Amino acid sequence: MIYFVSSFNLLNQPLIFMEKATRQQTRDHNRRLVLRTIFNGGEISRADIARITGLTRPTVSNLVGELLESELVIETGQGPSVGGKRPTLLSIHADGRYLLALDLSGDEFRALLVNLKGEAKFRANLPATETGGEAGLEVIYRLIETVLAETDFPLLGIGVATPGLVDPDNGVILRSVNLGWTDLPLRQLLEARFGYPVYVANDSHMAALAEYTYGDPLDSDNLIVIRVGRGIGAGIILGGHPFYGDGFGAGEIGHVVINPGGDLCSCGNRGCLETTSSIRAILNKARAADRSKSWLAGSEPLTWQRFQAAVAGHDPLATDIAVNAGRYLGVAIAGLVGAFNIRNMILVGRLSDLNGAFLDAVVTETHQRVLPAMAQATNVRFSSLSSHHAADIVMLGCSALILNRELGIA
Numbered sequence: 462m463i464y465f466v467s468s469f470n471l472l473n474q475p476l477i478f479m480e481k482a483t484r485q486q487t488r489d490h491n492r493r494l495v496l497r498t499i500f501n502g503g504e505i506s507r508a509d510i511a512r513i514t515g516l517t518r519p520t521v522s523n524l525v526g527e528l529l530e531s532e533l534v535i536e537t538g539q540g541p542s543v544g545g546k547r548p549t550l551l552s553i554h555a556d557g558r559y560l561l562a563l564d565l566s567g568d569e570f571r572a573l574l575v576n577l578k579g580e581a582k583f584r585a586n587l588p589a590t591e592t593g594g595e596a597g598l599e600v601i602y603r604l605i606e607t608v609l610a611e612t613d614f615p616l617l618g619i620g621v622a623t624p625g626l627v628d629p630d631n632g633v634i635l636r637s638v639n640l641g642w643t644d645l646p647l648r649q650l651l652e653a654r655f656g657y658p659v660y661v662a663n664d665s666h667m668a669a670l671a672e673y674t675y676g677d678p679l680d681s682d683n684l685i686v687i688r689v690g691r692g693i694g695a696g697i698i699l700g701g702h703p704f705y706g707d708g709f710g711a712g713e714i715g716h717v718v719i720n721p722g723g724d725l726c727s728c729g730n731r732g733c734l735e736t737t738s739s740i741r742a743i744l745n746k747a748r749a750a751d752r753s754k755s756w757l758a759g760s761e762p763l764t765w766q767r768f769q770a771a772v773a774g775h776d777p778l779a780t781d782i783a784v785n786a787g788r789y790l791g792v793a794i795a796g797l798v799g800a801f802n803i804r805n806m807i808l809v810g811r812l813s814d815l816n817g818a819f820l821d822a823v824v825t826e827t828h829q830r831v832l833p834a835m836a837q838a839t840n841v842r843f844s845s846l847s848s849h850h851a852a853d854i855v856m857l858g859c860s861a862l863i864l865n866r867e868l869g870i871a
């Protein structure tokens with residue numbers, strides 16, 4: 462890295478400090494590069510790291526020495542000889558650091574402790590309070606305290622994902638209707654209380670980051686994840702990074718009116734996507750329908766599991782309601798296809814429990830509403846993450862964010 466410094470500099474610092482700062486930056490950059498190469502390589506020798514990164518052998522050995530000392534990397538054995546002595550292999554020290562991720566998007570606040578390889582080490586859930594606000598904050602504190610009491614390993618950071626508008630640069634929740642927060646400086650509060658680096662982000666944005674990082678490899682660096690659960694939101698990845706939008710609301714499709722004059726929404730409008738296609742909306746429609754001739758007859762209270770089983774069993778009423786919800790979702794997705802022309806549109810969240818009839822309705826409606834050439838090139842599908850991982854998708858996204866920001870990997 463080269464800085465051009467004029468005869469005076471605005472920082473009013475002697476030139477030598479500038480040079481030192483630059484050397485330090487280069488060193489940090491190279492250390493991240495070596496760590497990322499080991500992370501991606503699984504098991505790799507120093508020689509291969511030098512070959513891949515273009516750094517000299519002595520530089521690599523030096524940086525690997527630092528990484529071994531900080532316990533981010535371990536020596537795992539010896540690789541096959543390529544003519545000389547057998548090379549020592551290096552890999553990420555899975556338990557060298559832990560990451561704590563919180564998901565505030567469900568009926569319960571959930572916490573997951575994972576190691577550097579994303580393996581779950583401990584989890585805890587607490588009921589989210591109905592009132593939110595200060596009480597909701599107390600639940601977050603208790604949840605973090607519970608997890609910290611269970612770990613002796615060094616913690617790399619804490620990531621929190623919440624519904625609503627979040628400024629991830631400053632860690633401020635600007636507005637979360639469900640949780641009753643406005644301009645809550647969550648990063649500042651948690652860093653002051655626990656002393657670890659804290660990242661705060663929107664739940665759908667983190668679901669998209671998890672799908673991008675841990676899902677099946679894609680043929681593109683762009684991706685849109687549509688998450689349907691308690692609410693509905695989309696997360697947009699552009700060029701491998703979350704796209705937040707000018708006001709951090711990119712992908713807030715849940716309160717876009719899709720059925721004018723439709724049902725009243727919690728936001729005060731009528732006919733928002735959340736009134737046609739959220740889990741709550743679907744169950745409300747089923748409860749209001751005449752269920753006497755359906756599989757849903759007599760099920761009180763009508764649960765999501767019951768509804769899902771009825772759709773799986775081809776019950777006409779349940780299928781009809783699911784297909785209708787899918788069509789409205791397809792209208793919203795067609796808007797995203799037209800705006801972004803992103804090939805991979807992935808559905809995640811509890812709506813993924815529904816079977817093919819629902820997905821067919823989404824795909825058909827999406828395709829009917831965009832240019833045929835774009836429709837053909839668009840792939841609307843369910844997440845490739847296993848159901849176990851899918852339940853943790855928001856927290857996995859948080860851990861990817863921490864890894865990326867703190868270590869430059871993932």
Ligand SMILES: [Zn+2]
Pocket residue numbers: 715716717726727728729730733735
């Ligand atoms: Zn609304």
